[in-house]
Amino acid sequence: MDRLIKIVRWSALIVGGFVAVVFALLLLGAHVYALPYLAPYGSLILNWFSPWFILLPALAAAFIWMGGPKGRRRLRKGLSLFAVAVVVVGAVAVGRMVAVADDNDVPVDMVLALASHAPLPALPDHDLVYSSLDGEPLGLLVYEPDRAKPRSPAPVLIYVHGGGWVAGDRFAGGENMRWFARRGWLTISIDYPLSSPDRHLWDSTTEQVGCALAWAKANVGRLGGDPARISLIGDSAGGNLALNAGYRANEGTLRSSCGGSVPRVAAVSTIYPAVHLADVYRNDFPQLGDMARAYANAYVGGSPERYPDRYARIDPASHIGPRAPPTLVVVGENDHLLPPRLTYRFAAEARRGGVDIRLIRFPYGQHLFDQATNSIGNQLILGATRNFLEAQGQGPGREE
DSSP, X not given: OHHHHHHHHXXXXXXXXXXXXXXXXXXXXXXXXXXXXXXXXXXXXXXXXXXXXXXXXXXXXXXXXHOSOTTOHHHHHHHHHHHHHHHHHHHHHHHHHHHHHHHTTOOOXXXXXXXXXXXOOOOOSEEEEEEEXXXXXXXXXXXXXXXXXXXXXXXXXXXXXXXXXXXXXXXXXXXHHHHHHHTTOEEEEEOOOOOBTTBOXXXXXXXXXXXXXXXXXXXXXXXXXXXXXXXXXXXTHHHHHHHHHHHXXXXXXXXXXXXXXXXXXXXXXXXXXOOSHHHHHTOOSTTHHHHHHHHHHHHHSSOTTTOHHHHHHTOGGGGOOTTSOOEEEEEETTOSSSOHHHHHHHHHHHHHTTXXXXXXXXXXXXXXXXXXXXXXXXXXXXXXXXXXXXXXXXXXXXXX
């Protein structure tokens, strides 16, 4: 019996110490941007599972204190203090993320954050084909507002998915689109033609978003939407397309690839958008820098040195002007795929160019920081976008 107790106590000590060390390493990566490999993963895991960076190290501290032979009090005490220190660092990190949400009037439900999970499919109300390219049908999903008898047409929010211009489809972001629909928006998630190493669609993809805008202007009325109140939301490559489409639509230079009239865009919300792509191409961070170049090569066809005009045309900074729609930009401070300094620069340029732009910097935010449903980052994106659209007169109000 004594031998069994000793084994259990040593097992608790080892498990507790292992958990404390793992979370310490993840937090180290989240705090030191330049650490190769560890920094991206540490940040992303912290983003997706934030409350567990407090709870699990605290549990580890308890395991350590209760474990180990009684004669190893110094070892138990040292490891326990180490685990408690990890708890403190984790709590400060989580507190910083919650504070940014609070500063932007977004309440964070930490119980929901404990249950963060990979995005789940959300059944749309309509799955329609709105255009095609080279015989390839392009679809869109419509999520109708949850109002049996709306008193007025609903504002429209069109989502442009990310994926480096080479991946993704209209089913991305379904849970978020349904979240907005439950609060009174008519939401639409669109397909657009994807590039590949053999198909570079840099000169036509934004016009395809223009086609989706023209379709929305002509059709949302019959779906309960207001064609005079159309906004865009996009992340990563989709953020690039949303900015380009919104800015060019309002300056009158965006055409629709399928005909029709492109409407004025009322507002644009973007999450870690791809801006200043020539500098993104030069990203030298291990692994993710190569990924950024692969995306750019597929979309543009080569380097900025070879195609400077192409990079200028697809850079939202080239379309900054006083007629640009009000813009929300949310960027993760630890983004290693699209360096955040480029987004800060774009926001400053847009502000100088007369754009009504709001920048939110999310602490420890890695690329895709919001992609775990119910995480703090996900709650921030939803709440901040809702507040932003309502402040621009593009919301249904909160009477629901």
